[in-house]
Amino acid sequence: MSKIVGIIGGGFSGTMTAIQLIKNAEEPFSIYIISEKEDLNRGIAYNSYSDHHILNVIAKKMSAFPDKPDHFLDWVMTKDPYKYLDKTLLANSFLSRNLYGDYLCELWREALMEAEKKNIQIVEINDTVASLQYIQHKISLSFKFAQKVEVDVCIIATGNQIPKNPRINNLAFYQSSNYFQNPWIKDSVLNVKSELPVLIVGNGLTMVDTIIGLKEQNFKGEIYSISPNGFNILPHRHTGMQYTSHIDEIYDGMPLNELVRVLNKHIKIVRNFGVSAEPIIDALRPLSHKIWRGLSKAEKAIFMTRLRHLFGVARHRIPLHIYDKIQKLRIDGKLHIQSGNLISIEEENDVIEVTYYDKKLHTSQTIQVSRVINCTGPETDLSKMENNFISQCIQEGLFSQDELRLGLKTNIENFKLYTKEGIEIRNIYTLGSNLKGELWETTAVNELRQQADSVSKVILSELNQVERQLKKNF
Ligand SMILES: Cc1cc2nc3c(=O)[nH]c(=O)nc-3n(C[C@H](O)[C@H](O)[C@H](O)COP(=O)(O)OP(=O)(O)OC[C@H]3O[C@@H](n4cnc5c(N)ncnc54)[C@H](O)[C@@H]3O)c2cc1C
Known part of the structure; x- marks a missing residue:
């Protein structure tokens, strides 16, 4: 058999x-x-x-086969309406x-x-x-x-x-029908009343998807996003630019603090010329497994607590046109990205009261929302x-x-x-x-x-x- x-x-x-x-x-x-x-x-x-x-990666990098780099792009070029478009444009597009x-x-x-x-x-x-x-x-x-x-x-x-439930005082809230632990299902953005804001926990790529979903459903209210660092999500600014001067300085078994020093040095250099950290972080990609495996357990733990989110922001970027939409929402006072930690979430008659510690104001704050969507990542x-x-x-x-x-x-x-x-x-x-x-x-x-x-x-x-x-x- x-x-x-x-x-x-x-x-x-x-x-x-x-x-x-x-x-x-x-x-x-x-x-x-x-x-x-x-x-x-x-x-x-x-x-x-x-x-x-x-996709958060351009079409020319999304082939499903390692030995056929243009496979996805070539496939797209056979389909309506893409087959009538310029190949270079499509190759560099986020489809x-x-x-x-x-x-x-x-x-x-x-x-x-x-x-x-x-x-x-x-x-x-x-x-x-x-x-x-x-x-x-x-x-x-x-x-x-x-x-x-x-x-x-x-x-x-x-x-x-699916993401784990964030730590709060009263776990009973997580049974609420106004709480969505799974942010990837359509229900998470359906039938949201615009009178009260929505709270998105986390502020990465899934937050952006959720905002797009809410807007598509005609949600007109305010959106709060709370995450421990409140980092601003970044756009792809220098797609295709290659900067590798720092790679020569990286060696096997390099201590984490030494690596960070080298990266910071080069980030400073490129910033002087109006370039972000983006190409520096991207150039690490082929080495990332080696670097990670060369770190000690203590160094990995330091990376997880102190550097992971910074690295994540530099790595997980969004296309410029989506970034512009997010910025516009912020400028219009429709999106508030807060840095803080949740303390408690109480619900009564479909009004959810969220108390969190605001790291910028150094005090606890309370907001009222109609829904909580967990976008903290898998x-x-x-x-x-x-x-x-x-x-x-x-x-x-x-x-x-x-x-x-x-x-x-x-x-x-x-x-x-x-x-x-x-x-x-x-x-x-x-x-x-x-x-x-x-x-x-x-x-x-x-x-x-x-x-x-x-x-x-x-x-x-x-x-x-x-x-x-x-x-x-x-
Ligand atoms: C929202 C989102 C967007 C992303 N966008 C991109 C992108 O643009 N570009 C990119 O390169 N990467 C992207 N990624 C990264 C993504 O993780 C990978 O590209 C890829 O889709 C992961 O595939 P996977 O099969 O490993 O996992 P998944 O897609 O999560 O698939 C896991 C499968 O396992 C099944 N499963 C799990 N447990 C069980 C069980 N007990 N019994 C039976 N079946 C089970 C699930 O049903 C599912 O079919 C994205 C990830 C997410 C979450």
Whole structure:
């Protein structure tokens, strides 16, 4: 009987791993691809409730294949109305995330045809994996609704988890129907009354998406955003500019404070010429895994507490035209970005009273809002997730977390997970966000397409080895 590869997660990571497995396969086998929502191929990012939610990376950098850099751009150029537009313009444009989802769906349809020709069985399971049992190297997956299945190899591509609830005095508020823990669903911006403001917790890219969503729904009221630093989101200002003078000064094992000193020195230099930190941070991208892995645990902890948000602001930027809209809202007094910490949230008769400590005013403030939307970013401490098979596996010791609890402890050479005892599990792999503790930068297409390609090659080489052994013994 041919081997079964189970992929938990049907977003970009799961889909592209399956596509790469099909593309590179030489022998028949089966793939079960499991997605809990109606988001097969698109995942959270490319299944948006608004066509105005756009990619935060230009089209020419969004190919799904590491060895075909123009693949997405060329695909776009075959579609109406893009085929009539200038290629250079499109290459440098921020296109709709839903369009990118269409691209992934089309890649998947093509892969299904290739799988049929190669005699590879594909089973799409639309359900939630509720538990994972590992007995004598066999992996058994139980679902919320469907019958359990057994697979020989499992790839955990579960991606972005919904944000955790911010710490406040009275947790009961989180049961309110006016609280949205998941900011990626359309309900979060529907039927909002304009008389009272809306509070968005967090002020990153998801805040921007939520503002776009609220405006699309004709919300005319004020919007508050509260986050610990209140940093202003930045636009892409120097797209395509390359500055690499600082790279020569970075060496293996460089202490964090030394690295920060070098970066600050170069940021000062470029600022004198009207250039922002943007190209300096972008140039670190190819080195980021090496730099992160070279830091000590203490340095990583310092980065997480003191530098993470600064780095995030420099890395996660928005297109200029969206930035202009956000600035206009601020100037018009419709958007207030506060730096502070939530203290309590009380609700009575659909009026929500939010008290927070304002870091600029050094005092607590209270605002009244009609809704609270959590845009603080995906939860990374997987052990904290309720009713989740990964947290169950962590509790049982089958999986372990990295030292900062940002993801799962994994051998990044072959993507295999480690047990609590530090034993490499021979047939369970992961990629994407679960590698955050190991690699830090591991959530964007730039990294995921390479990981999908690499993990599929590791798996195929091991499956082929087993196949060859079986044939030899026969
Ligand atoms: C809103 C948003 C916008 C983004 N925009 C960009 C961008 O413009 N450019 C870029 O490069 N990156 C972007 N990113 C980064 C993004 O994380 C990746 O590009 C990519 O989409 C992540 O894919 P993934 O498959 O790893 O995770 P996800 O897309 O989160 O997919 C995970 C999948 O796992 C499934 N799943 C989870 N748990 C279970 C379970 N127990 N049982 C069954 N199925 C399960 C989910 O249903 C889902 O299908 C964005 C991220 C977000 C959240």
